[in-house]
Amino acid sequence: xxxxxxxxxxxxxxxxxxxxxxxxxxxxxxxxxxxxxxxxxxxxxxxxxxxxxxxxxxxxxxxxxxxxxxxxxxxxxxxxxxxxxxxxxxxxxxxxxxxxxxxxxxxxxxxxxxxxxxxxxxxxxxxxxxxxxxxxxxxxxxxxxxxxxxxxxxxxxxxxxxxxxxxxxxxxxxxxxxxxxxxxxxxxxxxxxxxxxxxxxxxxxxxxxxxxxxxxxxxxxxxxxxxxxxxxxxxxxxxxxxxxxxxxxxxxxxxxxxxxxxxxxxxxxxxxxxxxxxxxxxxxxxxxxxxxxxxxxxxxxxxxxxxxxxxxxxxxx
Numbered sequence: 001x002x003x004x005x006x007x008x009x010x011x012x013x014x015x016x017x018x019x020x021x022x023x024x025x026x027x028x029x030x031x032x033x034x035x036x037x038x039x040x041x042x043x044x045x046x047x048x049x050x051x052x053x054x055x056x057x058x059x060x061x062x063x064x065x066x067x068x069x070x071x072x073x074x075x076x077x078x079x080x081x082x083x084x085x086x087x088x089x090x091x092x093x094x095x096x097x098x099x100x101x102x103x104x105x106x107x108x109x110x111x112x113x114x115x116x117x118x119x120x121x122x123x124x125x126x127x128x129x130x131x132x133x134x135x136x137x138x139x140x141x142x143x144x145x146x147x148x149x150x151x152x153x154x155x156x157x158x159x160x161x162x163x164x165x166x167x168x169x170x171x172x173x174x175x176x177x178x179x180x181x182x183x184x185x186x187x188x189x190x191x192x193x194x195x196x197x198x199x200x201x202x203x204x205x206x207x208x209x210x211x212x213x214x215x216x217x218x219x220x221x222x223x224x225x226x227x228x229x230x231x232x233x234x235x236x237x238x239x240x241x242x243x244x245x246x247x248x249x250x251x252x253x254x255x256x257x258x259x260x261x262x263x264x265x266x267x268x269x270x271x272x273x274x275x276x277x278x279x280x281x282x283x284x285x286x287x288x289x290x291x292x293x294x295x296x297x298x299x300x301x302x303x304x305x306x307x308x309x310x311x312x313x314x315x316x317x
Contacts, residue, residue: 041237041289042289042293044236047233048300051293051294051297052297054229055229055294055297055298055301056301057225058222058225058226059083059087059090060083061218061221061222062086062218063079064082065131065215065218066082066086067079067082068218069124069215070082072120072124072211073120073201073204075110075114075117075121085106085110086305087302087305087308088105088106088305088308088309089106090102090298090301090302091304091305091309092104092105093298093302094299103125107125117201119197120201120204123202123205127202127205131215131216131218131219132219132223133251133254134170134216135216135220136223136226136250137170137251138167138170138220139220139247140163140166140248140251140252141164141170142163143247143248144160144162144166145160145163148163150242151280155279155280182206185203185206186203186207189203226250227243227250229290229293230243230246230290231243233293234246234286237286239283239286240283241277241281241283241286245277245281249287252272253272253273253276253287253291254269256269256272269291269295270288270291270292273290274287275287
């Protein structure tokens with residue numbers, strides 16, 4: 001019975017999730033909401049080359065951010081090594097459900113060499129992702145305040161409220177980081193072996209709030225480039241969509257791709273971006289196009305990660 005349950009978990013659930021993702025893509029195509037021929041509009045090598053270059057710059061910035069976070073507990077990793085691990089993670093994103101599945105792989109490589117700090121390394125991956133998403137949400141929150149009058153009357157109140165909530169949450173989190181009684185929290189986490197083993201490594205990131213400024217600034221740069229990729233498509237295709245729309249909706253679209261349903265969020269991302277862009281700008285087709293372009297660029301860069309993965313295996317042998 002146990003064997004049958006394991007087989008069911010290993011094979012049936014992935015099939016269901018992939019079928020759901022495929023069904024979403026099929027529905028978008030059949031309903032005319034996503035025309036595959038639209039990708040022919042992006043037929044310029046300059047656009048694809050620029051997209052890959054921008055994505056690689058993002059990888060470099062994010063790798064540096066992760067390296068800074070690892071140094072909170074003196075995990076010594078070179079910048080080149082974090083870049084290599086990040087590329088391997090991008091490669092595996094297309095073989096594991098969710099847009100962050102590859103993080104498990106890159107963390108596993110590092111844990112193998114730093115077994116005594118595996119909990120800290122695991123938390124560093126989570127904190128790294130949180131920084132990236134917080135930067136996107138901050139862009140969205142500020143944009144929602146500044147441009148809520150540009151939205152349709154049906155969306156103004158909801159986006160303004162959401163933006164105020166985002167900025168308030170950001171301010172509260174910042175206050176907690178600065179004002180929390182760190183010595184007492186440290187003593188509490190050290191009072192029990194399990195807490196010290198599992199949660200105390202996470203506390204390393206909150207002991208020195210000033211040091212968290214650098215990785216957050218790197219996140220703002222990285223996510224600014226991500227939004228810039230969408231702006232580049234708007235300019236190239238001459239689409240009548242204000243750039244502030246990208247700042248407003250990108251965070252929520254990319255949140256959907258994190259859901260562990262399909263590799264790299266394919267299908268789920270298309271559905272989320274269509275809905276958001278259709279509601280805000282009335283151009284859901286462009287939303288599907290921009291996330292598909294991003295995933296295609298991610299796949300091309302991921303091929304480089306596959307090469308790095310092969311070299312890793314050869315090195316081990």
